[in-house]
Amino acid sequence: MGRKATVRGEEPAKGEAMPRCPRPINEELYRDEWTWQEGEYTVYRNCQYTAPGCHNGCGVLHYVKDNKLVKIEGDPKGALSNGRLCMRCLAMEEMVNHPFRIYHPMKRDPSQRGNDDAWEVITWDEAYDLYVEKAEEILGKYGKKSFCILGGTGRNTTWQFAALATTVMGSPNYTFGFLSGNSCYVPRMNVCFWMGGDVMVADCAQCVEEGYDHPDYVNPEVCVIWCCNPIVSNADGFFGHWIVDLMRMGTKLIVIDPRLTWMGAQAEHYLQIKPGTDGALALGWINIIIQEDLYDHDFVERWTYGFDQLAARAAEYPPERVAEITGIPEDLIVASARRYATAKPASVQWGLKFDQFKNGFGAAMGCAALWALTGNIDVPGGNIVVNTGFISGDARRMFSGMKNTAGEEFDMTERLGQDEFVVEQMGLEPQAHPDSLLKALETGEPYPIKFLFEQSSNFLANMGADPQRLLAAVRTVDFFVVTDYYMTPTAAACADLFLPIAMSVERTGCRSMFNPTRAISPVVTTNAHTDEDIVLDIGHRLNPEGTPWANATEFWEDVLHNIRDQAGKPYYPPDFTFDDLREKMYVWEPFEYRKYEKGLLRSDGQPGFSTPTGRFEFYSLTAEAAGGDPLPHYVPEPNKNADPEAFEDYPLYLTTGRRSWEFFHSEHRHLKSMREFHPWPQVEMTQETADKYGIEEGDWVLIENPRGSVREKCVINPSMHPDTIMAEHGWWYPERRGEISGDNPFGVFDSNINQLVPMEDYGPLGYCAPYDTQMCRISKCTDYHPAYDPGY
Numbered sequence: 168m169g170r171k172a173t174v175r176g177e178e179p180a181k182g183e184a185m186p187r188c189p190r191p192i193n194e195e196l197y198r199d200e201w202t203w204q205e206g207e208y209t210v211y212r213n214c215q216y217t218a219p220g221c222h223n224g225c226g227v228l229h230y231v232k233d234n235k236l237v238k239i240e241g242d243p244k245g246a247l248s249n250g251r252l253c254m255r256c257l258a259m260e261e262m263v264n265h266p267f268r269i270y271h272p273m274k275r276d277p278s279q280r281g282n283d284d285a286w287e288v289i290t291w292d293e294a295y296d297l298y299v300e301k302a303e304e305i306l307g308k309y310g311k312k313s314f315c316i317l318g319g320t321g322r323n324t325t326w327q328f329a330a331l332a333t334t335v336m337g338s339p340n341y342t343f344g345f346l347s348g349n350s351c352y353v354p355r356m357n358v359c360f361w362m363g364g365d366v367m368v369a370d371c372a373q374c375v376e377e378g379y380d381h382p383d384y385v386n387p388e389v390c391v392i393w394c395c396n397p398i399v400s401n402a403d404g405f406f407g408h409w410i411v412d413l414m415r416m417g418t419k420l421i422v423i424d425p426r427l428t429w430m431g432a433q434a435e436h437y438l439q440i441k442p443g444t445d446g447a448l449a450l451g452w453i454n455i456i457i458q459e460d461l462y463d464h465d466f467v468e469r470w471t472y473g474f475d476q477l478a479a480r481a482a483e484y485p486p487e488r489v490a491e492i493t494g495i496p497e498d499l500i501v502a503s504a505r506r507y508a509t510a511k512p513a514s515v516q517w518g519l520k521f522d523q524f525k526n527g528f529g530a531a532m533g534c535a536a537l538w539a540l541t542g543n544i545d546v547p548g549g550n551i552v553v554n555t556g557f558i559s560g561d562a563r564r565m566f567s568g569m570k571n572t573a574g575e576e577f578d579m580t581e582r583l584g585q586d587e588f589v590v591e592q593m594g595l596e597p598q599a600h601p602d603s604l605l606k607a608l609e610t611g612e613p614y615p616i617k618f619l620f621e622q623s624s625n626f627l628a629n630m631g632a633d634p635q636r637l638l639a640a641v642r643t644v645d646f647f648v649v650t651d652y653y654m655t656p657t658a659a660a661c662a663d664l665f666l667p668i669a670m671s672v673e674r675t676g677c678r679s680m681f682n683p684t685r686a687i688s689p690v691v692t693t694n695a696h697t698d699e700d701i702v703l704d705i706g707h708r709l710n711p712e713g714t715p716w717a718n719a720t721e722f723w724e725d726v727l728h729n730i731r732d733q734a735g736k737p738y739y740p741p742d743f744t745f746d747d748l749r750e751k752m753y754v755w756e757p758f759e760y761r762k763y764e765k766g767l768l769r770s771d772g773q774p775g776f777s778t779p780t781g782r783f784e785f786y787s788l789t790a791e792a793a794g795g796d797p798l799p800h801y802v803p804e805p806n807k808n809a810d811p812e813a814f815e816d817y818p819l820y821l822t823t824g825r826r827s828w829e830f831f832h833s834e835h836r837h838l839k840s841m842r843e844f845h846p847w848p849q850v851e852m853t854q855e856t857a858d859k860y861g862i863e864e865g866d867w868v869l870i871e872n873p874r875g876s877v878r879e880k881c882v883i884n885p886s887m888h889p890d891t892i893m894a895e896h897g898w899w900y901p902e903r904r905g906e907i908s909g910d911n912p913f914g915v916f917d918s919n920i921n922q923l924v925p926m927e928d929y930g931p932l933g934y935c936a937p938y939d940t941q942m943c944r945i946s947k948c949t950d951y952h953p954a955y956d957p958g959y
Contacts, residue, residue: 192244197242199244200212201213201688201749201750205230207232208231208237209232210228210230211228211229211688211690212227212228212244212752213226213228213229213686213688214226214671214678214687215229215239215256215259215671216678217323217324217623217671218323218324218623218652218668218669219262219671219834219835220319220832221256221671221831222402222404222405223405223680224247224678224680224687225256225406226245226246226249226752227241227242228240228241228242229672229690231690234691235691236263237260239252239260240252241256246376246683246685246752247406248406251406253401253828254829254840254841255828255829255831255835258835258841259672261838261839261840262835262837263672263691265653265838265959266959267653267654267837267901267958268652268667268695269651269652269653269667270667270695271289271667272288272290272291272294272665272666273286273288273665274286274289274294274297274663274665275662276663277646277647280662281659281660281910281912282908283654283912291694291696294664294666295704297664298648298664298708299705299709301645301664302618302646305617305618308617309615310614311336311337312339312340312581313614313615313616313617313618314332314337314338314616314617314618314620315338315341315604316329316332316338316340316619316620317343317345317619317624318341318342318343318344318623318624319622319623319624319629319630320351320624323671323674323676323678323687323698324622324623324698325559325563326562327699327701327702328341328620328623329341329563329566329597329598330563330706331620331622331702331706333566333579334714335702335709335713335714336709339578339579339580339582339599340582340583340616341598341599342583342598342599342600342604343624344621344624345605345626345632345926346601346630346631346936347601347631347632347926347927347928347929347936347938348525348601348930348933348935348936349596349598349601349933349934350522350523350527350935351523352522353522354521354522354930354934354935355517355522355531357596358528358531358532359535360789361595361784361787362532362539362778362783362785363535363539363544363783363784364552364768364776364777364778365552365553365768365777366552366553367535367544367545367551367552367553368403368404368405368551368553369514369516369549369550370512370514370546370547370549370551371406371410372384372409373406373682374555374556374681374682375682375755376682376683379412383547383760384547385512385548386413386416386417387510387513387514388417388418388511389420389435389506389507389513389514390410390418390419390420390513390515390516391421391422391423391507391513391515392410392421392423392434393423393445393515393517393518393521394424394445394518394519394520394521395516395517395518395520396424396826397409397410397430397516398410398429399428399826399827399828400518402519402826403680404680404681410516414433419434419506419510420434420435420436421436421437422434422436422437423438423445423448424438424439424440425439425440425442425887425888425891426851426884426886426893427884427886435506436502436503436506439494439888441891442520442524442891443524443526443527443803443804443805443940444493444494444801444803445521445524445527445530445533446526446527446530446799446800446801446802447484447488447489447801448489448493448495448500448533449530449534449536449537449801450480450481450489450533450799450800451484451485451486451500451504452500452508452533453477453481453484453533453536453537453540453799454482454484454486455500455501455504455505456508456537456540457478457481457540458482459505459508461505461508461509462508462541462542463541466542467539467540467542470539470763470775470782470783471539471783471784472778472782472783472784472786473787473797473798474785476785476786476798477540477785477798480799481799486500492801492803507537507541508540508541512543512547512549513548513549514549514550515534517534519824520824520939522934522935523824523935523936523938523940524804524935524936524937524938525804525928525930525936525937525940526800526801526930526931526935527930527935528795528930528932528934528935529799529800529801532798532799533799533800533801536799540785544763544783545760545761545763546760546761547760552763554767554768555681555682555757556679556680556681556682556683556684557680557681558677558679558680558684558726558730561730562677562723562726565722565729566713579594583599583600583603583604583613584596584599584603584933587933588600588603588932588933589794590793590932590933590934591933593792595793596933600933602926602927602929602933604616605637605927606927608641609643616644617644618644618647619641619644619646619648620647621647621648621650621662622650624657625657625658625832625833626657627657627660627661627915627919628655628656628833628897628898628899628915628919629833629897631926632938633921633926634915634919634921634922635875635922636926637926641661642660642661647661647662648663648665649661650665650666650667650701652669652670653837653901654907655833655899655913656913659908659912659913660910666696666701668695668697668698668701669695669696669700673690673691673692673693673697674697674699674719675687675688675689675718675720675745676697676719676723677723677727677748682755682756682758683756684727684754684756685748685754686748686752688749697719699719699722699723700719702714703717703719703722720745724745727739727745727748732756734772738756763775769781785799786798790932793932794931796931804937805820805940817872817873817942817944818890818942819856819890819891819892819942819944819945820888820890820891820940820941820942821892821941821942821943822892822893822894823893823895823920823921823924823938823939823941824939825895825896827845828845829841829842829845830897832896832897833897833899834897836900836901837902842957847879847880847953848879848880848894848895848898849881849882849894850879850882850892850894850895850945851883851884851893852881852891852945853884853887854883854885856887856889857881860945860946860947862947863881864882864883865880865881866881866947866948867879867947867948867951867952868880868881868946869946869948870892870894870920870923870943870944870945871943871944871945872941872942872943872944874924875922875923876922876923877917877920878918878951879894879920892945895920896919896920896921896938898918898919898920899912899915900913900914900915900917901958902955903958914953917951923941924936924937925937
């Protein structure tokens with residue numbers, strides 16, 4: 168392929184590289200310095216990250232006047248997003264300045280949970296004093312294990328909850344906010360670690376400073392989009408428009424999705440798969456590739472382990488069987504497998520839905536095995552090994568070396584789930600298990616939990632399955648702290664202390680996932696505190712030795728100074744400051760392809776992968792040691808054909824969790840601008856399905872199964888399969904200000920689809936949960952007619 172970069176503003180010819188920003192830039196308006204004056208506005212080049220929730224951290228220009236954000240614009244010189252922003256980011260001014268924001272801490276007596284009139288505004292010092300008082304009281308009665316810190320999907324808060332639990336509180340218990348089966352990215356990351364030793368991701372030149380002009384970079388001939396819709400989700404540091412860039416440069420798509428997306432409509436092959444059958448498809452592809460001798464013999468023989476066992480397992484999945492399981496025509500299964508295997512290079516961008524059916528771990532193993540089988544691991548345009556740029560992990564390690572409140576190394580062997588899951592006992596999973604937390608709250612076993620702290624989560628509306636069960640369980644604790652920027656259903660129903668957090672434009676922080684590292688700089692000031700400041704302020708009171716940093720800036724500088732390469736050499740000089748990072752905007756860590764050939768993955772410096780065998784393991788010794796299936800596998804769930812009587816009353820497959828343009832999970836529903844485009848929760852179905860149940864587009868639909876029922880509005884989608892519906896998650900109604908008190912705050916249980924999903928129904932290793940594979944029935948809802956009034 169040609170590598171000559173096109174002139175900005177021109178469409179690239181097929182096979183040619185596209186520049187980072189493929190349009191002319193007005194250098195007078197879009198500058199290299201980090202701040203300047205533009206008329207009455209002060210303009211800041213910045214990284215827009217959480218809060219509110221965001222996976223990426225795009226380059227932006229913040230326009231500020233009189234300490235108020237008045238406009239946001241994409242930075243065309245932004246290294247990764249190149250000036251492109253989602254509609255949520257463009258609405259940041261509305262989000263930051265919203266009248267429902269809370270800027271002052273509040274407290275209420277635990278006996279008044281659910282009573283919105285009981286809140287009392289207090290100062291930050293009073294809030295911290297109350298926190299310390301309750302923490303010391305509970306520590307004296309129940310010990311440090313009785314504390315649990317909950318985290319969510321705010322990607323700027325993936326380390327703070329661990330630091331608060333272990334170093335500040337001395338507890339081994341931190342976990343996701345009741346996300347059953349840790350079913351978001353954790354299963355896929357562990358598949359990567361167990362089979363290949365490191366995280367892997369589709370290569371869109373995101374790890375190299377030159378981008379598509381890097382001399383070694385090659386566009387993938389084919390990119391498989393599997394279990395995701397990246398231009399909407401932009402998940403886990405992966406900017407979906409990179410795929411659009413590749414398409415413009417000639418890359419062809421294979422899209423695997425139960426629902427036809429825009430990318431599916433552009434694909435060379437679109438595979439409409441039944442939810443939860445991805446493991447069978449992966450094994451079917453593997454079988455075809457091996458049987459037709461399309462695999463990379465050199466890579467398999469030199470760098471992998473367990474090929475014969477993989478071949479034997481895959482042989483159980485001939486195309487006709489896979490077609491019957493997945494609902495995909497046999498000829499399409501064969502053609503797509505051949506296309507992926509013969510494309511050089513080829514990549515796979517996978518998504519959340521691998522994590523959200525009980526046996527998703529085995530399916531993800533099959534997907535990862537395909538990368539190695541075709542020799543597409545860590546090659547330009549393949550699935551690259553990424554062992555740089557995880558600055559949240561670097562921040563977590565800064566705290567992990569500190570002593571806890573008792574002056575001891577914290578004992579992680581006492582965390583919740585340790586007695587239930589071998590992965591916990593082996594030290595393969597750093598956090599407590601969410602389902603074990605629920606069990607401890609309800610039964611007091613293996614010990615009681617009496618203090619909860621929630622950060623970056625709204626579990627009653629979003630993460631937690633069976634949320635009404637969670638509500639009852641959480642109300643048993645002695646003290647519950649919530650940090651957020653608006654009042655949420657979780658805070659309204661459960662919290663005793665509310666700590667208002669700063670949004671991205673009010674924070675000091677660093678962002679890096681893969682590459683590069685960039686500064687998050689505060690451009691306005693409010694009385695809200697950052698998550699870093701809250702951890703440090705509490706730490707200064709409870710464990711000053713474990714939190715020696717005076718402020719977030721000092722902490723982040725220490726993190727930067729302690730980042731090392733594989734040889735232990737610092738990336739940053741000792742005099743490098745946060746101001747230096749802010750001025751540079753983007754700092755790239757060195758990146759190389761084919762690291763397994765160069766001794767850049769193993770701690771001993773030898774070629775190979777960081778696994779027990781030193782090879783990519785089709786047969787995972789780690790999975791075997793943990794008591795799991797060591798090979799890619801498929802187990803049906805649920806299965807109408809195997810037990811037809813069980814599905815007579817609930818005949819429809821229910822899939823949930825589809826991301827939308829307007830919302831980040833349960834966030835952004837306050838905004839007039841977003842609700843103008845998307846006013847109500849949507850359930851998608853075919854016209855055939857709607858007709859069968861007497862439903863018309865725009866009708867409210869009652870969705871039921873034995874666990875509960877919810878109401879969402881019908882949207883006709885002809886691309887769905889007639890026996891499958893797709894319901895949205897994360898819904899609550901912030902505009903219902905008169906319904907904050909009580910047991911259904913903001914109408915959270917009216918449309919929360921997680922009420923149809925169980926807790927404690929996870930996969931064999933404790934990973935993955937069936938958010939995506941429930942059964943249900945539907946009917947027209949005639950007694951529900953809410954009206955939308957934003958309330959301001």
